[in-house]
Amino acid sequence: MAGQFDSKRISDVKLLDAGAGFGSLSIAFADRWLASADAEHSLSISAYEIDPNLVLPLRTRLSNLESSETSISSEVIEGDFVGHAVSMIKHGNEPFSHAILNPPYMKIRSGSAAHTLMASVEIETVNLYSGFVALALALVRQEGEVVAIIPRSFCNGPYYRSFREFILERSSLKSIHLFEKRDKAFSKDNVLQENIIIRLQKGVPQEDVVISSSSDGSFSDLETNVVPYEEIVFPSDPRKFIHIPSKDSSDALIRHPRYKSTLENIGLSVSTGPIVDFRVKEHLRKKASSEDAPLLYPGHFSERMLNWPRENFKKANAIAINSNTKRWLYPRGFYVVVRRFSSKEEDRRIVASLVDPNRLPETPIGFENHLNVFHQKKGPLEENVARGLIVYLNSDIVDNWMRNFSGHTQVNATDLRYLPYPDLQLLSRFGEWSTNYSKLSQVQIDNKVAGIR
Structure with a gap:
């Protein structure tokens, strides 16, 4: 020094x-x-x-x-x-x-x-x-x-x-x-x-x-x-x-001509999951019934996909739907989640996963506080937009930007709000393209996101 x-x-x-x-x-x-x-x-x-x-x-x-x-x-x-x-x-x-x-x-x-x-x-x-x-x-x-x-x-x-x-x-x-x-x-x-x-x-x-x-x-x-x-x-x-x-x-994301939008001007939002489990212990359930909503934790996601419910999971799999919990639940539909906690030494700072309602029951959805949730006015995203966000957020060009931008051990909703984004049309194109593959490789994602002009 x-x-x-x-x-x-x-x-x-x-x-x-x-x-x-x-x-x-x-x-x-x-x-x-x-x-x-x-x-x-x-x-x-x-x-x-x-x-x-x-x-x-x-x-x-x-x-x-x-x-x-x-x-x-x-x-x-x-x-x-x-x-x-x-x-x-x-x-x-x-x-x-x-x-x-x-x-x-x-x-x-x-x-x-x-x-x-x-x-x-x-x-x-x-x-x-x-x-x-x-x-x-x-x-x-x-x-x-x-x-x-x-x-x-x-x-x-x-x-x-x-x-x-x-x-x-x-x-x-x-x-x-x-x-x-x-x-x-x-x-x-x-x-x-x-x-x-x-x-x-x-x-x-x-x-x-x-x-x-x-x-x-x-x-x-x-x-x-x-x-x-x-x-x-x-x-x-x-x-x-x-x-x-x-x-x-590099500053590739900042300089990219197609990534100049903000979440706000494309009509999307990101928020911290509202459910803090230790404050609602009496409403948590290991197994979901017809009167319960899925409660999603970071542990319910692997390789960008949802795995719910989980057997022998240390956390709850569901939360009761009642007058005390309804205000924290989101309508059923497509969402994108990013776990909040990360560190610089991990392979990736941003790990985005898809919430596919087809893998969940016909009920609202609960998001635990260790997840950031992308939504549209507290409601679900259009499917191709959600899938497009998965492609974009999991690219190296975005991950490098976040590593430069944030020194936190958390990926906060605030950090994600200030990320440059594609417009909705381009996000939808990314999402539609991704449906052609059962599983995308990192190379495919990076070539698509970095190569678009």
């Missing part, structure tokens, strides 16, 4: 390390500074740490950097960084030239002390990691740099929109580093988010962005590319989504 900073600007440095832990990032920065700075230059480190068990070892490690020969000084501030930062911002202070961060990951409750404090300096966000980055950016002087390793979840979705606007309005996005294999980069941790390293520079014009990637934290297979900013944050996108290209995919 210390290597991300502009080497031409590391001379007289006032470094902020918020959530410093044992001081590893500050020490790495100091090592780099010592290798490049002249004798007359100085490095001053301000390290914030709230955990009292870490403060003493942090002080010891940073004090070991100090000597009459190095011109390095350090201070460790024990306590809440958010409160200290907000106070400095309100007094108009911008004391730092650089900030290096591995911030804590913790949701911020609306109305909490942290939320109230940050809102008082126009920072609205939902997690401490993004709050720390925003505060650090506010505390560095003009042309100051912030380098942080943070989850990728801020890049899209409505919850981080204010944070994206905050950083992109106040700074230039200089570089992004991707870890292509989360299980290698963070093998000692139970990491559920994909992490990236970002570098921001305050108050300078936006230029092209350096995108780098490596398999793990050793950076032994580092690859670097320069990408126009307009291909990362689309000028026409008011949500300021950040699209990060990776070395194993």
Whole structure:
């Protein structure tokens, strides 16, 4: 991370390390500074740490950097960084030239002390990691740099929109580093988010962005590319989504001339399955009767097809139809489902399956909360449209787009809404074509979707 900073600007440095832990990032920065700075230059480190068990070892490690020969000084501030930062911002202070961060990951409750404090300096966000980055950016002087390793979840979705606007309005996005294999980069941790390293520079014009990637934290297979900013944050996108290209995919879907529609403008919708099973335990059934509706879980789908009911299934196969459950049921018909939970290391991010009513009884249908459901105004899809969605969503061109777009371990309905789509006519053509085959291969799907013009 210390290597991300502009080497031409590391001379007289006032470094902020918020959530410093044992001081590893500050020490790495100091090592780099010592290798490049002249004798007359100085490095001053301000390290914030709230955990009292870490403060003493942090002080010891940073004090070991100090000597009459190095011109390095350090201070460790024990306590809440958010409160200290907000106070400095309100007094108009911008004391730092650089900030290096591995911030804590913790949701911020609306109305909490942290939320109230940050809102008082126009920072609205939902997690401490993004709050720390925003505060650090506010505390560095003009042309100051912030380098942080943070989850990728801020890049899209409505919850981080204010944070994206905050950083992109106040700074230039200089570089992004991707870890292509989360299980290698963070093998000692139970990491559920994909992490990236970002570098921001305050108050300078936006230029092209350096995108780098490596398999793990050793950076032994580092690859670097320069990408126009307009291909990362689309000028026409008011949500300021950040699209990060990776070395194993392309922008083929974005550039494809036939995939320019949104779900909304083709009259379709996608929603999270409304049935949360533990809240309706008394209505669940292992075996369906004539008074029950099929309840579909991810486990009811295999190789893009529905397998219901399942014998010896750990979950329910059905849900009672009554006044308590009717509001959650969909009319019988064709639907497309995509499981919500996935991870980057799996073969596919999107796995779409067909709900064929011919495999179900003459009743409404229940969808469990771990599925995303494509529908038309809470009703079924036209059959060829549904089959066309199966072809399109299971293509590599779409899967690569989703891998670039989303760093979640979930495939959310929100993510699927922002996917580019074919128009209804083309979806119907895909669906009609697919009925000529009993089982489509991945090569057939990819050739059809990528080759259409």
